[in-house]
Amino acid sequence: MNIILEIEKILSDLGYENAKVTVSNRPDLGDYQFNGAFNLARVYHKSPVMIANEIVEKLKDNKNFKNVTNANGFVNLTLSDEFLVNYMNEVNNNFDINTYKIDTDETIFLDYGGANVAKALHAGHLRSPNIGEALKRLCEAVGYKTISDVHFGDWGRPMGLIICEIKHRYPELDFFNPNLDNYPKESPVSLEDLYDIYPLASTKAKEDESYMEEAREFTRKLQNKEKGIYELYEAFTSIAIDDIKDIYHMLNATFDLYEGERDADEYIPELLDYFKKGNYTQISDGATIIDVKEETDKKEMPPVILIKSNGGVLYDTTELATLYSRIKRFDAQKYFYLTDIRQELHFVQAFRAAYKTNLVSKDISLEWFGFGTMNGPDGKPFKTRDGGVMPLRKLIDLVKDETRKVIKDNIKEEDKDELAYKLAIAAIKYADLLPNRTSDYVFDPVKFSDINGKTGTYLLYSTVRMKSLLNKCEIEYKKYHKISSTYERNIIMNIINLRNTLEKSFASRSLNEICEYLYRLTSSFNALYSNCEVLTEKDAETKESLLVLTKLVYETNKYLLDILAIDVPDKI
Structure with missing residues (x-):
């Protein structure tokens, strides 16, 4: 029995629709309370005290309650010992009757984790797998089927930077010879080296335009899956992904899918063709965009940029391609995304674009949940004693x-x-x-x-x-x-x-x-x-x-x- 629903049904029988009963914040006065008589008074043109008296009169002989009182329009309800004893025996015989269940055959797709394979997991990566895993289990507990995907950051410029730096360090590697039929399966760099390479390469690219151009070229070769380059990418990402999986396993976070941006890449041409055929895009300063502004916007809403003027695709494009692939492959009615709260604009844009272009139907729910940061005692991101990032x-x-x-x-x-x-x-x-x-x-x-x-x-x-x-x-x-x-x-x-x-x-x-x-x-x-x-x-x-x-x-x-x-x- 849901005692709150039982009380609310009694209020409904009295003619008071949508009346809400809550757990009492004054246990000394009762177990539950109804404070809505004042709002109902304006609707039904009765005094709050009169409404409260009607409720008390209706419940006074109900054996589930020891005491029901009207305190100047506030109704306090105390459950009877008889009810409590009987209910404990019911729960003792069947634990599930005391849980919350939704009668549904729907599936929820959850996107959380989202680690970048170019970076070692640090303290800032804690919240997404923790919150996402618990939310997934909560969805399952209340009756939904779930599908979960870690959605790795494993494509694009960061990967090109890593390949560029490996080439500078080890130019003689077989991976850089496009004429071979077979390439090594093992990564030429250790996990520790890999995690050092990306920040170093990123700094170099900012300071040296020729290095940046070389990284762009390796990114292009990777996206074209050129021989040797793609095999090198597979070798070093595999050890990074194994490390991430191991840490997520330590946190009891598991996924149905261990996919990433690379898996969405193959859907981008198909997605862009869909947008083009539907006349959903326009050209602005040489870039292909989707305008997602709405009349109710109180501040400027930037468009979704699908293709840059130089032909490159961006994070928004990959996000929409990922959603496109999921819609095609899975039958989910809700999609939950969990990320740092600072990514709010990105998801507002992506979701608006998805609905505006009919990429998803209106009956499919896209929900994004942002979370705050975990900080050290100084209120700043948690660090090691020497000031470094805390692994x-x-x-x-x-x-x-x-x-x-x-x-x-x-x-x-x-x-x-x-x-x-x-x-x-x-x-x-x-x-x-x-x-x-x-x-x-x-x-x-x-x-x-x-x-x-x-x-x-x-x-x-x-x-x-x-x-x-x-x-x-x-x-x-x-x-x-x-x-x-x-x-x-x-x-x-x-x-x-x-x-x-x-x-x-x-x-x-x-x-x-x-x-x-x-x-x-x-x-x-x-x-x-x-x-x-x-x-x-x-x-x-x-x-x-x-x-x-x-x-x-x-x-x-x-x-x-x-x-x-x-x-x-x-x-x-």
Whole structure:
């Protein structure tokens, strides 16, 4: 049962459509509240107090409520113990009835990750795989099918720059001989060298026009898939992609597709032909563009540039070609894109162009979600102590050093490293998902590893404690009998609000609601654990009831932590 929907249905039966009931922000007054009587008063020409009295009168004999009061037009509703006990038993028998499900056969395509294969993953790359993976799992949890793609930055000028620098360093490589039939499969440069090459080559190109021209020529050869050049590209990108996959795997981020800009490249001619035949483009200063301005724009909206005056294609072209290929190959009804919030203009332009040109139909939803940055204590992008960019592997190791400190001494030494790693990933992911998605936040490895704070470490430690408690009990716990304390009631109210939390989280396409809920639920359990003897409780019915609650909190935590892509260890 969704108690909020039940109350809202009763209000609808009274003639008050679209009336919204919320979880009370004053638990001392009630479990739920209805503050809409004042708005309804203007519509129905009644006083707020009169409307509130009608609601109280309608609900006063309802056995689901212990108390329904009118406080000067504000309706406060308190659930009855009978209802709470019965509902806990229903959830104990079928966990799914307390979750949020949408009856749909639709598919959501999610584009996140987006790493550039020319650059080592650093702290700034953390948010996209974290948020994207959790949002994907949330979509699946509420009933959607999903397809996910990492969409690598693996084409264009950056690749040409790398090839140019490799040619300068190793001109004798077989890759630069177009007359061979076979080329080496192994990369001629190591991963470390590769990640050093791109920034160096980029700097050289800015300072030396002849070097830039040479890089442009290699880019052209790559895009034409010339012999040797394309094989060199495949060799060095393969080791970079393997490295990125490995780090994403550490973060529990997995994808159905590991495609990139190179995969969209073959669709560009077909896309441009589609735009041309539909008369969707125009020429401006020698460039081929799509005008995406709208009358309601309050500031200038630049056009989408498909082809530059020199014949080159741009990021927008590749983006639209990627979407074009996805529309052709997959049957998805929604497309979710997750990137740094600074890319907002790019996606506004791309989506407008897609709809304006009928590349996608109006019944297909294109949604972009931007996120803020993860910063260091100085409010600037997280750095190493010497001021360099913090590699993502090093960030994980940094947090692992902190989480290792909270592991109990009785854990075998050979198990401590794996456990510290799981705790570190939990600390990192929870800290990253806890703030509002669009907000910047300060990353503090010590604070985020605190076993007593609002942290992933705290959640795992508490969840493992619940499992340990259940493993130690020597009785069956099949029935919840009675509420014996306010600690139990607080837990029950938190459990009941799971469905509402999932619904709000999916509606906002954000994970902070789930993170906050996890902390509230876990804290309510820890309050009970600190004040009630579970295993040594003398009264049999009370003991069984406490164990049922422990089981339900544990199952809820496991369910939500899995959505956040956080693994729960067996012990800490």
